[in-house]
Amino acid sequence: MNPVYMAVAVLLPMLGGVLIPVIPFGNRKRMLIYIETLVLANSILVFSLLLNRPDGHVILFRFTQNLTVSFRIDGMGTVFAGIVSVLWPLATLFSFEYMEHEGHERYFFMFYTITYGVTLGIAMAEDILTMYFFYEMLTLVTLPLIMHSLTREAILASRTYLYYSLGGAAFAFIGMIFILVNGRTMNFTWGGVLSASSLGNSITLLPLIYVLCFCGFSVKAAMFPFSAWLPKAGVAPTPVTALLHAVAVVKAGAFAVMRVTYYSFGTELLRGTWAQNVVMGLTIFTIVYGCSRAVKETHLKRRLAWSTVSNLSYILFGAAIMTPAGLVGALAHMICHALIKICSFLCAGAVICKTERSYIHQLDGLGRKMPKVFLCFTVSGLALMGVPGLNGFVSKWYLAAAATDSGNPMAWAGIAALLISAILTAIYMMTISLRAFFPGKDFDYSTLSDIKDPGWMMLLPLGLFVVGMVILGLHSEPLITALESIAAGVQ
Amino acid sequence: MAFVQNFPFMSIILSLFSGPLSTVMDRKKAKIINTAVLLILTAMSAAVLVYVMGTGESYVYTMGHFPAPWGNEIRVGVLEAAMALFFCVIMLLCMLGGVLERELELEESKENLYYVMVNLLLCSLLALIYTNDLFTAYVFVEINTISACGLIMIKQNGRTIEAATRYMIMSLLGSGLLLLGICFLYDLTGHLLMSNIQQQVRILQETGAYHVPLLVSLGLMSIGLAIKSALFPFHTWLPDAYGYSTVSSAAILSSLVSKGYIFLLVKIFFRVIGFDIVKNSKVVNVLFVFGIAGMIMGSVSAIRENNIRRMIAYSSVAQIGYIYMGFGLGTTDSVVASIYHIVSHAATKSLLFVAASGITDASGDSTSFFDLTGAGYRNKLAGAAFTVGSLSMVGIPMFSGFISKLLFAQSALESVNKMLPTLIALAISTILNAVYFLKTVIRIYAPDRKLASEKHFRTITMADQPQKAAALILFIILNLALGLSSQPVIRLIRSGLSMFS
C-alpha cells in the first residue's frame, strides 16, 4: 500500500474525533454510529496496512532538516498496532452502553477517539523522535479522560498522572537526545544504532543514560517506584481504565521501552552492564510489589490496576533480559495481557455500571445474577494466573524460557518472581470469583433481585475476548513464530 | 549606501522622539501614535532584515561620518535585525493585549506617560541591539532601567512602588558593575568601540599580558548584566515587579527588558571579548552553575506561589536560568540554543501574562489560585492560550519550548563534563514546570462548585475583548510557528552569530 495511508490512519481518528463535538448529530444513536464507523473504518485501514505493509515511510512534518515526524511499519509496530486496532472498536462498542449515564459524552468520545490516532502514531513511529512526540501527545489527550467526572478525586488523579507521565518523558528525553546525537541514525534499527567506536568517551555514561531512559518510559508502564498514578487513575470511566490503563497507554510505555532497548540502544552494549541489573531488579520487584498491593486492595478497579502494574513489569522484565527470546516473551505477554486485562476490566465495568458496586466485598452472589459477566471474569482470572490452555500461560512460558536461556542468575530470580506473582494473582482474582459464585449458604439473593447481565454491546466484546484468550492459549504457534521472526530482526 | 541602511538609526531616533510627542497629545491620540510608531518600526526592522539577509553580511553605520575611534557606530547584522524585528512584534502584541487593563488600571493623566515610557524603552532596546559602542550601550542600559521603572510604577499602588524601588536598586547595582567592567576594559584597551576592543583584546591574549584584569572586567560585566536580567540569586526584585504591574508592563518587562540585557551580554561575549576567550575562562562555569540553580530554584519558588501572576514571574527566573546555562555550556551551539530560548521564552511568557490577565478578568480580578477554578470555561480563549503557553513552557513537542529544550540538550552532549548535570537539570526542571503550570491548567478546567454570582465572576467571550483576543491568537500562532518550523529561525541565529566575529 501507499505509505501515505499510514499518516491517514493516524490522522483520521484525530480529525474525526475533533469533529465529534462540532457535528450536529441530532440524536445520540447517530453519534454512536458515526463513532463506531469511524473507529471500525480506521481499524480496517490499519489492518490492510499491516497485511500489505508499505515499503517506504511517510514524513508527516519536519521539526528541522533531519528531525522529522515520520511513520514506518515494522514487525514490532505491527504487534502493537494490531493489538490496538483489534481492541479499539470493541472497547468503543462497550463504552456506548457504559457512558450513557456518565454525561459529557461528546467530549469523552472526542478524546477517546483522538487517543486511538495518537496510539497508532506511537506504534508506527519510524524514529525515536516521532515516538517521543506521540508519547507526549498521549499524555495530554488522555488527561481529559481521567478528569472526566470532574470530581475532586478525578482531578487529583489526573494531576498525579500528569506529573508522573511528563516527568517520565523528561527523563526519556535524555535518552532520546543521546540517541539523536550519538546514533548512526535516529530511525529504529534492529540491534540498535549505537556502537562502541562512535560513542568514544560517552560509553561510560551509556548505562546511566539507559537507566534514566528506561525509567522514564516505564513510568507509563507503571514500574515501581513510578506506579502510584495507575491505581489512582482508576477514577476514570471504566472504558478508559480498560482500554487505556490496561492496554493503550501503559503498553505504549512498555512498547517504548522495548523500542529503545532493542532498536535504539541495542542490547549488545548493554547486556551484562550494571544498567541491566538495575532495570531488571526494578522490574522483578515491581512484579511482586504490584501483586501484593493488588491483594491488599479492596476496590475492584484499583485491584485490577495494581494487577496491571505487576503484569506490565512482566513485559519490561522480558525486555530487560535483552535477548531476542526475551523480546518474544515480552511481546507475547503484551498481546496476551492486553486481551486478559481488557476483559477483566470490562467485566468490572459491567458490574459497576449495572450495580454501582465497586468494592469487592459487595460482589457476593453476583455470579448468579450476572453469570455471563462473571464467567468471563473468571476465565480472565484463570488466564492471568497462567493456567495452561489459556493465553496467560503461553506468554509466561516464553518469558521464563527466555530467562532460563539467558543464563543470568538475576533472570532466574525473575522466574521465581513470576511464579510468586502468579500465586498472588490466584489470591486476588479467585477470591472475587469465589465470592461471586459461592456467597455462602445463608446468602440472601433477594437483595440482588433486579440485577441482570448487561446488553449485547457489553457482552459481545467480552465474549470475543474470552474466545481470543482460549484460541491463543491452545494454538499459539503462528503467533510465536511471527514474534520470533521479529526478534530475529527479519521483521 | 542603500537607503535601507539608514533604518536602524532612524528607528532609534523615531522611537526616541515619538515619546516627547506623546506627552502633549491626549491619551487617545497618544495611543494611536504609539501604535503607528510600533508598526513603522516593525516594518523598518523587517526591511532591514530582508536587506541584510540579501547581502549576507553585516554593515557598519557611522554616525555623523566620524570614523572610529572617535565616532559612534551602529552595526547591523542578521541577528541584530531579526532581534529588532522580533522585539517590535512582541511589543506590539503586548500593547495590544494589555490595552483594556491600561484603561482600567492607569490614571487618565498617566496614560500618556505610559506611552512615553514604552517608546523610550523600545528606543533603548533597539539601541542596545544595534550599537557598536560599549559606552553607548551603557547609556541606553540606564535609559532602559529608568523607563522600565516607570512601567512598573505607573499602576500606582504601594506594592508597585516598592517593587520599582527594589528594581531600581538592584538595577543600579548591576549597571554600576557593568560600568566598572567597561572602565577596566577601556583602561586595558583604550577603546570603546567593540570592534576595536576586540582587536586589542586579541593582542593582549596573545602576549598574555593583563590576563587577570581582563578576566575581572569580563566577570564584572557578566555579573552586572546577570543582576539586571534577574539571574538567580539576583532575582528578588522580579516577582513583585512582574506580579503587580499592569499586564502589558509585566509582559514587556519579562519578555523584552531582561532579554535586551542578555543580548548585550551575547554581544560582549562575541564582539568585545571574543568567544574563544570567554569559553576558556572560568566565567562560563560560574554562569553555568547559577543558571542551573536558577532553573531549579525558580521553579521551586513558582510551585510555592499561590498567585498566578507571581507564579509566572517566578517561572521567568527559571527560564533565565536556562539561557544562562546555555552560555555556561560554552559552545556556539549552546549559545544558539540560548538565543533561540530568548525568542521562544519571550513569545511564550508574554502569551502567558496576557492569557493570565484574561483568566483573572473572568475570575473577579483575583489572581489567587482559589478563585481561578473553572476559569477556563468562563474565558475559553484565554484558557486555551494559557494551556498552549504552559505546554510550551513544559516543552511538549509542537510548541516552541520543546525546540529550545532539544537544542539545549543536543548542545549539552558536546561537552563531556557538563553533559550530565545539564541533562538531569533539564529533566528535573521539566518536571517542576509541569507541576506548577499544568496544575494551574487543571485548576482552570476543574469545575467550580461555588456559586458564580457569589464571587462576581463573569463569562468573557472573544467579542468582549477583541484586542486581547487578537493578541492571544497571534501569540498562539507565533508559538506554534516557532515550534513547528524552527529551522529558519535557527539558521538565522546561526548565520547571525557567525557574522558577529
Added chain:
Amino acid sequence: MSGWILLPVFLPTIAGILLLVSSFREHLARTDGMPVFIEDKEVLGKLHQFTAIVLTVSVVLALLAALSGDRSVTLFYLMKDIPIYFHIDEVGRINAVFTSIVWLAACFYAFVYMEHEGEEKRFFGFYLLVYGMLMALDFSGNLVTLYFFYELVTLTSMPMVLHNGTREAIMAALKYLLYSMLGAYMGLFAIFFLYRYCDTLEFVPGGSLNPQLVSGHETILLIAVMSALIGFGVKAGMLPLHGWLPAAHPVAPAPASAVLSGIIVKAGVLSVIRVVYYMVGTEFLRGTWVQTAWMVLALLTVFMGSLMAYREKVFKKRLAYSTVSQVSYILFGLSAMTPAAMTGALLHTVFHAFIKTVLFLSAGAFIFRLGKTRVEEYTGVGKQMPGTLWCYTFASLALIGIPPASGFISKWYLAAGALDADIGVFRYLGPAVLLISALLTAGYLLPIVMKGFFPGEGFEISEKKEAAPAMLVPLAVIAALTILLGVLPGPLIHYMSRIAQALM
C-alpha cells in the same frame, strides 16, 4: 490409531460439563442460596443412571486403554514444539487402574450419601469432570501435559470441597486452591529449567538430562528440583505446605474426601515420580543435598502427621492427618532411590488409595447414619453399624501394617529399600520413624474399633442402623481388596519391582 485412549478423558468431561450447565441453569432461576435437593425420585434416579452409565463406560474404556499396551497420541500443539501428548506407560497404568476402581466404588456410595448433602447435579458434574482430568493426568506423556492437567484437577476438584457452601467450606476450598496453585507454580519453576536442561520434556525412564547443558549450572538445577519436590509435594501433603489438607478433606462430602485423600493426593506423588525418575534421573540427585532435604521433609511429615492425627479428636480430620503421614511414606520411599524402596512406594500408593477410601467412606457412613463427627462419640458404633465398622477395621489393620494385610507388604519394602540405600544415617533413622509412625497409626485408628465393638459396661445398645447396601457394598469391596492384595501380593510386587528396576 490410538486416539480412542482419550475417550475416558473426553467422555466424563463432556458429561460432567453437561451436568454442570444444567445445574447452573437451575440456580439462575432461584432466589435463595440454599442447596438444591432433588425431591423427585424419578429425576434423581435418572441422574444416577446417567452418572453410573457414563462413569462405568469411562472406567471400562480407561481400563482397556491402560491395559492395551504402550500407546501414545498427540492431541495438538499447545505451544511451539510442545505438544499435548499422551503416552500410557507403567506408572500411568497403575494410577489409572486404581483411580478407576476407587472412583467407581465411591460413585455408587455417593448416590446414597449425597441425598442428604443436596446439589447432586453439581456434585456429580464435578465428579465426572475430575475423573476425566485425572485420566488425562495419568496418561500424560510429557511434563507440560502433566502440568496442564495437574492445574485442571485442582480447579475442578476445588468445588467438591466447598460443596456444602458453609463459610468454613468456602475458606477451606480457597485454601486448597491457593496451596495447590502455589505448589503447581513451584513445580512450574522447575519445569522451566527442565525444559532448558533436558533433551526432551517427554517422559523417558531414567531421565533425559543433558550433561553438557547442565555442567556449570548444577546448583540452579538442584534448586529447581527441590522447588518441584516441595511444590508437587503440596498436593501430597508434604511439610511444610501440608496445611490445606486437614482443612479441605474433612469439610468435603465423604465421597469427595475419600477420593481427595485416596486419589487426588496421588497426583502429587505421580508428578514427583515423573520429575525425579522420568526427567532428572536418580543419578543426578543421588547423594545431593536435595535428596537429604527431601528425605528429612518426608520423614518429618510421616512423624508429624501421625502425631497430629493422634491428637486430633474430629474423626475426619484425624483421617486427613493420617493421609498427610501416609503419603509421605510414599515420598520417603521415592527419596531413598533404591529399587526396593521404589517398589514399596508404588505399592503403598495403590494400597493407601484403597485403604484411605475405605476409611473415609466408613467415616462418611457413620456421619450419614449417626451424625457423629468426634471420636469420643463413637463408643458402641460397632453395635449399631457392625458391617461398616468391620470394613473400617480391616482397612485400619492394613494401614497400620499388620500382616497379612496389604500395608505390611508395602512398608516392608519401604523399610528394606531404605536399609539398602546409601543414605547415611537415614538408613536406620528412616525405618525407625516408619515404625514409630506405625505405632501411632495403631494408636489413632484402633481405639475406635475397640470402643466401637466393646463399649464397655453400662452402654445402652440402641437399635441397629446399618448403612444402606448401596453404601456398604462398595465399602466392602474395597475393604476386601485391601486384605486380598496383602494376601496375594505376588503379581503386583513383581510388576512394581520391574518398573522400579527399569527406573534406576
